[in-house]
Amino acid sequence: MLVQLPKDFIDKYTYLLGEEAEAFFATYNQPKASGLRVNPLKGSTDTFLAKQPFQLQPVPFCETGFYYEEAEQPGKHPLHAAGAYYIQEPSAMFVGEVLSPEPGDIVLDLCAAPGGKSTHLAGRLQGDGLLLANEIHPVRVKALAENVERLGVRNCIVTNETPAKLAARLSGFFDKILVDAPCSGEGMFRKDPDAISYWSLEHVENCAKQQREILHHAYAMLKEGGTLVYSTCTFAPEENEQIIEWLLAEYPDMELIPIAKEHGLAPGRTEWSRKETDMTSAVRLWPQLLKGEGHFVAKLRKHGPSSSKVKPVASTVTKQQFKEYEAFAKQTLSKPAAGILFTFGMQLYAVPESSPSFDKLKVIRAGLHLGEFKKNRFEPNHALALALQPDDVQHVISLESEQEEWKAYMRGETLQTGGSHGWSVVTIDGYTLGWGKETQGILKNAYPKGLRRHI
Secondary structure, three states, X not given: OOOOOOHHHHHHHHHHHHHHHHXXXXXXXXXXXXXXXXXXXXXXXXXXXXXXXXXXXXXXXXXXXXXXXXXXXXXXXXXXXXXXXXXXXXXXXXXHHXXXXXXXXXXXXXXXXXXXXXXXXXXXXXXXXXXXXXXXXXXXXXXXXXXXXXXXXXXXXEEOOOHHHXXXXXXXXXXXXXXXXXXXXXXHOOOOHHHHHHOOHHHHHHHHHHHXXXXXXXXXXXXXXXXXXXXEOOOOHHHOHHHHHHHHHHOOOEEEEOOOOOOOOEEOOHHHOOOOOOOOOXXXXXXXXXXXXXXXXXXXXXXXXXXXXXXXXXXXXXXXHHHHHHXXXXXXXXXXXXXXXXXXXXXXXXXXXXXXXXXXXXXXXXOEEEEEEXXXXXXXXXXXXXXXXXXXXXXXXEEOOOOOHHHHHHHOOOEEOOOOOEEEEEEEOOEEEEEEEXXXXXXXXOOOHHHOOOO
């Protein structure tokens, strides 16, 4: 085998899979699948396909997902920096399809880093409603916030809290909740061989204990009639069927909802649950049955009552700050950003109307970061540029990926433009990429220093 699997792992799945084991273990001698998911917040899939340079094949179980050849390296293309797509393991794309939030929903992604599933859910919301993306680990939450920003998400609150603290504040608040649970990572061994070094039978049991605790708090935050999707990237029955069986026994008002099985999607294994609960409504994604890594997905609905007394967020902007932002918006934007204006120090955000109060919560990103107040003026943030469409601004500097000028912009260099329009949005192939300030024929570069490339 190309991947050195632990003996206990081999023994366990040889026993569990029986005649299927040979085909399962053979996948570790096969290359992993690479995928990207088109970001509908930046434009339609058809528009993207007409402009992108890659050889793509559709992922059959995700309408915006595509396979690409690893040698193509789409992470280095400027359209990636513009948030036109998110590079994501193909099987992981199925999870957001199952939860499938609709515009206006109030949604929680409880274990959200690095942001693949959060940005998928945000695309489904289309900027209408609220997405709260939470990550307990302070390092990983930074990657989450960066990906939410890059994909131009306007209506997402990123928090760095424990599930227990969120549940104490947001009981019965959410229409839809995703728990993509921390797990033993068995389904990622081919994609990430480092995950093997953390694996043990004891680690599987410890993960299951943590998953039960997370689901306890997720249940408390779900509205009556709300939908919960539980997913893992592991094969372990202890973390999959047996967790769902525990949840149904612990909360009798939860109902397991069938998920359609097609394109190689397989049912959950009833025989792997301890009390013979019917698990065929859930889905298993096996690498020997489809082009992707291992996942488990279950969808549940809550029928019992929930009480919610959540304090709404209130604007904190002063009259002077509003005047300065309004002056910028009138000069630069076609229309000001929607939402409640909220300040953290001198930083200004547009917070979704349905947001709860942030009081005593550790918030990393409060909706859309509009910019910063500086000496009686307002300076826009990079996040605002990424969240805009070219029609949302009064002046656009258009660059094309087939030409070399975009490289100079992403290096942080000034550009010769011949105009003097002030704050302008720079686009790449029609996708917003960042800000520049055009004065006397020169565009002063405002692309963030931390994102600049030496190309």
